[in-house]
Amino acid sequence: MLVWERPEPPNRPVPGPLSRERIVSAALELADADGLEAVSLRKVAAALEVGPMRLYGYIATKDELLDLMTDAVYAEIRPAGDDWREVLRSLAESTRQAVHRHEWLADLIGGRPQLGPNAMARGEAVTAALGNVGVDMVMPVVSAVDAYVIGAVRREIAELRAERATGLDKEQWQAAYGPYLERSFATGRFPALEHVVREGAHLDADETFRIGLDFVLDGIGARLQA
């Protein structure tokens, strides 16, 4: 709690070049380059050419660092638009794009309450842009869009990683993934699923995200004018 208010350590007017910001940005660099598991306090400290324990003058815990990293990315998300639909759509799309820029965020998003200054600024921006929506509806509406986005990007990134893990190209992926499904279907235990997978349309990640988002926005629209 109150994580973002932690002041510079007391009685240290110029704490060397080290600062919360430098720590967070070193951690972001590591995470962007090699994923979340590359972010250890030791590695972050090493990147800053500093002993691991130095960091504890600026952050209380590793979880706090992860919260700060998450909040830092929220600074990149600024919804825009003229009517509520445009605003919510850009909220969703720009959040998704932020996760694509920082895949590790898929592991953290939704996992902790977002109370950092950038998350709140994002909330302020979207709330302000939704001025025409009734006071009682703003929270439910934004929460629903956020919930959808969180789940959608987690699933999307999870699939992306699984695909990459089999070897990088799409053929090998289908060579490993396809046969597994084939064998599962061959048991005859999933006939309806098999039918849908074989006969249904196959959408790419962009289309899937947008269709789901349209569902949410359409549903919101229906309730807004009621």
Place this chain on the structure above:
Amino acid sequence: MLVWERPEPPNRPVPGPLSRERIVSAALELADADGLEAVSLRKVAAALEVGPMRLYGYIATKDELLDLMTDAVYAEIRPAGDDWREVLRSLAESTRQAVHRHEWLADLIGGRPQLGPNAMARGEAVTAALGNVGVDMVMPVVSAVDAYVIGAVRREIAELRAERATGLDKEQWQAAYGPYLERSFATGRFPALEHVVREGAHLDADETFRIGLDFVLDGIGARLQA
């Protein structure tokens, strides 16, 4: 990949009482009792009165164990209903309830592709129950509901934990949480947000979940009949 097909270890007809099932259920017990961080291979092995390395005869990796735990919970989810709306609603509600029974699932859900037998059986059940929905729509529709549920329960559990962390009762929570918001609002940087929080309706977790779900279902309904 192909995690769920791993047979009993070769050339070991009766591997003592140990088995994948026993390992998974010991892990589930630990996780339900003390959370995910209580699930270490050493602790699971200890609960089974076995050396840690014994487990590697049955699982390849800790991540595989987590996948198996997740899939085990999916066995509890069986959507039911007569029309598509009932089916999807019960899919969402019963998934949410499963997460409430196993809070640790909030940390895992959506984080990996769900290809286990129980996840697929859940998929089969919902697909079969959506027989009236067009083949091309089943996947997008189920994906959208799942995405919403994943994000919603993650946020819900995250908030629940934050609340619990401040001390167990609701008063202390508001004593810590309220002032933080107060001070943030006092900066004047979040006027729209402040207005919504102060004047808007405050919904509990159940209501929030259901309203968001209604948005999704309404939106789906609009597209289905089009």
Place this chain on the structure above:
DNA sequence: ATTCTCACGATACAGCGTATCGGCCAGACC
């Protein structure tokens, strides 16, 4: 000049996932 203070970094600890390897036991073969 001397003493005090306190921040810093080295060291340490408990725990983690998992690789390796030595010994032992059961079964096979002579």
Place this chain on the structure above:
DNA sequence: GGTCTGGCCGATACGCTGTATCGTGAGAAT
């Protein structure tokens, strides 16, 4: 029946993690 052998099991070990503790040394204060 005795010997060999293959393979499983558990002990040990490695490298890594987050973080507590504490001696030291530099800077401030008197």
